[in-house]
Amino acid sequence: MTTKETLKKYFGYDSFRGGQEELTSSILSGKDVLGIMPTGAGKSICFQLPAIMLEGITLVVSPLISLMQDQVRALIQSGIPAAYINSSLTYRQVEAALYNAKNGKYKLIYVAPERLLTPDFLTFARSVKISMLTVDEAHCISQWGQDFRPSYAEIPEFINQLEERPIVSAFTATATKRVREDILSLLKLQNPTVLVTGFNRENLYFEVQEPSNKMQALFDFLHENRDKSGIVYCFTRKTVEEVCEEINHQGHSALRYHAGLGDRERHQNQEDFLFDKVQIMVATNAFGMGIDKSNVGFVVHYNMPKDIESYYQEAGRAGRDGSEATCLMLYSGKDVVMNKWLIENAKDTLSVDEETATKLKERDYRRLRDMTFYARTTDCLRGYILRYFGESPKPHCGNCSNCGTKFETIDITKESQKILSCIARTGERFGAGVIIDVLKGSQSKRIKELEFDKLSTYNISQEDVHTLHSMIEFLVQQDYLHRDDGQYAILSFSSKSQNVLKGKVSLEMKLPKEVKSKVKENAKTRKSGTAILPPDREELFNSLKILRKQIADVQGVPPFVIFYDKALIEMCVQLPESEKQFLDISGVGDAKLAKYGERFLQIIKEYKKEKSIKTEPIMSKSVGQKSRKDNLKSLILPSEDVLKKIEIVEKPSQITFIAQAINLVMAEHECSTVSPIKISEWLMSQGYLKISEQEGKRTKIPSEKGLRFGISQEKREREKAKYSVNLYPSSMQEFIIEHICDILEFQTREKSKK
Structure with missing residues (x-):
C-alpha cells in the first residue's frame, strides 16, 4: 500500500x-x-x-x-x-x-x-x-x-x-x-x-481577564459554557480543592487532580474525565501532558502560569479535534508574586552546580516577564504567542479578546513623568505596589514609616490603580523603565527614562474604551474543523453520541477513541447511507467501518426516515474541492494562485467594493463571479452578521462574533436620508477571499432552491 x-x-x-x-x-x-x-x-x-x-x-x-x-x-x-x-x-x-x-x-x-x-x-x-x-x-x-x-x-x-x-x-x-x-x-x-509547521491554532480563542473576583468570573464563564467539557488549572493543591468544591456547589460536575492525592484517586478521576463521566477537571499542572481527550471545549487558567511554553501547551489541550474552543486566563498581580516564590524555591536547581542554577533562575525570570507581558498586553494575544515562538503573525487575528475589544489611544506623557519622578524620589528601591501607593496617597503604616507621605509625588495621580499598573507595565515593555527580575521586581531607570522626564519624547498607549463581557458567547451551531452542525441535526448528533457512549462503556474506552465529535458531526452533515459513503467520513478507516459502520448507519437511516429527508446531504467544506466540482458542475472555482491576486485594502471597505475586487480577478481568469448580497448572506449563515428590525426595516448588522472580527457600522447621509453601512477590515476581506469557494457554492445552492 x-x-x-x-x-x-x-x-x-x-x-x-x-x-x-x-x-x-x-x-x-x-x-x-x-x-x-x-x-x-x-x-x-x-x-x-x-x-x-x-x-x-x-x-x-x-x-x-x-x-x-x-x-x-x-x-x-x-x-x-x-x-x-x-x-x-x-x-x-x-x-x-x-x-x-x-x-x-x-x-x-x-x-x-x-x-x-x-x-x-x-x-x-x-x-x-x-x-x-x-x-x-x-x-x-x-x-x-x-x-x-x-x-x-x-x-x-x-x-x-x-x-x-x-x-x-x-x-x-x-x-x-x-x-x-x-x-x-x-x-x-x-x-x-x-x-x-507553525504554532498557530486557529480554532482556539484566547482571552485574558483581570477580574476583581476570580471565582465569580470563573462561574460566569462556566455558566456560558455549561454544555462543554473543560480543564481549570490552578497554582496550588489548596486552590484546586477550593475551586473544585465551589464549582460543584454551583451545580457543575467537577473532579480534582494534584500530586497530593493517592494514585488510585488520581487515576480514577482522570478516567472519569476521559470517559465523559464528569464535565470539568480542576488540576495543577501535574495533569494533562499527553492527554488525548479530543472534546475539551475550554481550558481556564485560574492563575497565570510561569511561562509561555507551559501556558501554550496547557491551553492547547482544548480543541484537539479542530473544534472551536476557548482558552481563558484569569490574571492577578498575586500570580506574579507566587511565580517568583516558585522560582526562588525551584527543586530543579538543587541537583545542579551553582553557575547552572543561577542561569536556570535567570531563564525562569525572563520567561515569567514574557508571560506577564502577555497577560497585560493590549496587542493581539495570538500574535504575541506566535512571535514568542519565532513566527511573524498578522497584527490582527480576529479571534482573541484583544482583537475584539475597542481601545482608545491616550497620551500618557505627564502620567509617565509622575511615575518616573516618584521612582526617583523613592530611591529606585521599590516595586510597582509601593510606587502606586505613593502616587495614590495611601495612608498605610509602611508609607508613613518611610515618610513617603512627605514626598512631592505623594497623592498626585488621579488615575485608578489598574490604569497605573498598566502604564508601568507599558513603560517596562517599551524599555523606559527597568524592572529587576528578582523576587521584589524593583523598578529603576533605564537609559531612556531621562528623555521622558525632560519632555523629549511623547508617550501614547492603548487603553480599553469599551469593556464588555469579553467571554466568547456559546455558538448556536457547533463547529468542528470545517464541518458545521445545522441546528436541525442536533437530535441526530445526540443519538450518535449515545450510541458511541454505549459502545465505549462496553469496551472500557473513552468515547472519543471510538469516534471524535468531528466525525459524528460529519455524519450528521453528510448523512451517509452506504458503507462506501461512511468511509468518506473523516476518521473512519476499514477497522472502524467493520466494527461500527452498521450500527451508526442504521441510526442515520432511521433518522432520515423519521424526518422524511430525501434531499442530497448538506455539503461540508471537508469534502474537498474536487468533490465540490463534481456536485456543483456549473461552478468554475479559482485556484489558490488566482486568489492570491485579489487585492486587499487596509482601509475598512463595504461589501460591494470587496465583491468588485474579487470579481475583477475572477473574470480575468474565467472563474465564476460572486454577488455582494450572497457574500453578506453567507457571512450571516456563519454568524458574523445578524438581522436587525428597526422602524419596520430589516437590515444586516454585525453580530458579537462579527464585531470581534472587526466588522463595524458607519452612519451616513445622502440627500437628507440617513442610513448605515457595514465596513469590513482587511482581516475580514482576507477571510472572505479564503472562503470564496464556499461562498460560491452557497450562492449556487441558494439559486437552485429558487
Whole structure:
C-alpha cells in the first residue's frame, strides 16, 4: 500500500495535514526527523503510519502512563496492534507483553524512559528488529525546556546499546530555538529532516481577564459554557480543592487532580474525565501532558502560569479535534508574586552546580516577564504567542479578546513623568505596589514609616490603580523603565527614562474604551474543523453520541477513541447511507467501518426516515474541492494562485467594493463571479452578521462574533436620508477571499432552491 492508502485504511483520512507527509516520507526513506507541531496538528500519525509500513517494531518513548494508554487504545481501535510497558503493569503483564512482541504481535510498543536501560527490556530490545525509536514530548530531554525529565537523558545510552541503530524520530508541540538545538544534539540525530509547521491554532480563542473576583468570573464563564467539557488549572493543591468544591456547589460536575492525592484517586478521576463521566477537571499542572481527550471545549487558567511554553501547551489541550474552543486566563498581580516564590524555591536547581542554577533562575525570570507581558498586553494575544515562538503573525487575528475589544489611544506623557519622578524620589528601591501607593496617597503604616507621605509625588495621580499598573507595565515593555527580575521586581531607570522626564519624547498607549463581557458567547451551531452542525441535526448528533457512549462503556474506552465529535458531526452533515459513503467520513478507516459502520448507519437511516429527508446531504467544506466540482458542475472555482491576486485594502471597505475586487480577478481568469448580497448572506449563515428590525426595516448588522472580527457600522447621509453601512477590515476581506469557494457554492445552492 502507498502511504495515502495506509492513511485511509487505518486512520480514515483522505489526505495528510500540514507537515505530515514530509515527515512520514523522510522516515520511510530511512532519515531521522524532528517535528515541531502544535497540539492537534497530528504529530502521532507522523510516526504511527511509518511504524505500520516499516519492517519490525517501533518503540515510542513516552513520559506519562495516561498518554501511552490513550494512544494504544486508539491504535487498537484502528486495527493497529500496539502495547505499552510501564509501571501500571504487573511483572507478569510486562513479561507477557515482551513475549508477544518477540513473536511479532505488535507494530508499536510505548515505553516509559525509566524502563529503557533495565536488564529485561534491554535484553528484549537487542533480540528483536527495532526499525524506529520515536521520542514523544521530546522537549523533556532539554534542561532548558519547560518539562525537563532526567530520565530522558538515558535515551541516547539506550540507542548506543542496540545492535543496530534504528531510525530516530522526535516530536514535540512547543520548543524554543534553544530547546530544538538541545533535542538535535542530545539525541544525536543524524542529518535529520527538521520541520516546524507553525504554532498557530486557529480554532482556539484566547482571552485574558483581570477580574476583581476570580471565582465569580470563573462561574460566569462556566455558566456560558455549561454544555462543554473543560480543564481549570490552578497554582496550588489548596486552590484546586477550593475551586473544585465551589464549582460543584454551583451545580457543575467537577473532579480534582494534584500530586497530593493517592494514585488510585488520581487515576480514577482522570478516567472519569476521559470517559465523559464528569464535565470539568480542576488540576495543577501535574495533569494533562499527553492527554488525548479530543472534546475539551475550554481550558481556564485560574492563575497565570510561569511561562509561555507551559501556558501554550496547557491551553492547547482544548480543541484537539479542530473544534472551536476557548482558552481563558484569569490574571492577578498575586500570580506574579507566587511565580517568583516558585522560582526562588525551584527543586530543579538543587541537583545542579551553582553557575547552572543561577542561569536556570535567570531563564525562569525572563520567561515569567514574557508571560506577564502577555497577560497585560493590549496587542493581539495570538500574535504575541506566535512571535514568542519565532513566527511573524498578522497584527490582527480576529479571534482573541484583544482583537475584539475597542481601545482608545491616550497620551500618557505627564502620567509617565509622575511615575518616573516618584521612582526617583523613592530611591529606585521599590516595586510597582509601593510606587502606586505613593502616587495614590495611601495612608498605610509602611508609607508613613518611610515618610513617603512627605514626598512631592505623594497623592498626585488621579488615575485608578489598574490604569497605573498598566502604564508601568507599558513603560517596562517599551524599555523606559527597568524592572529587576528578582523576587521584589524593583523598578529603576533605564537609559531612556531621562528623555521622558525632560519632555523629549511623547508617550501614547492603548487603553480599553469599551469593556464588555469579553467571554466568547456559546455558538448556536457547533463547529468542528470545517464541518458545521445545522441546528436541525442536533437530535441526530445526540443519538450518535449515545450510541458511541454505549459502545465505549462496553469496551472500557473513552468515547472519543471510538469516534471524535468531528466525525459524528460529519455524519450528521453528510448523512451517509452506504458503507462506501461512511468511509468518506473523516476518521473512519476499514477497522472502524467493520466494527461500527452498521450500527451508526442504521441510526442515520432511521433518522432520515423519521424526518422524511430525501434531499442530497448538506455539503461540508471537508469534502474537498474536487468533490465540490463534481456536485456543483456549473461552478468554475479559482485556484489558490488566482486568489492570491485579489487585492486587499487596509482601509475598512463595504461589501460591494470587496465583491468588485474579487470579481475583477475572477473574470480575468474565467472563474465564476460572486454577488455582494450572497457574500453578506453567507457571512450571516456563519454568524458574523445578524438581522436587525428597526422602524419596520430589516437590515444586516454585525453580530458579537462579527464585531470581534472587526466588522463595524458607519452612519451616513445622502440627500437628507440617513442610513448605515457595514465596513469590513482587511482581516475580514482576507477571510472572505479564503472562503470564496464556499461562498460560491452557497450562492449556487441558494439559486437552485429558487
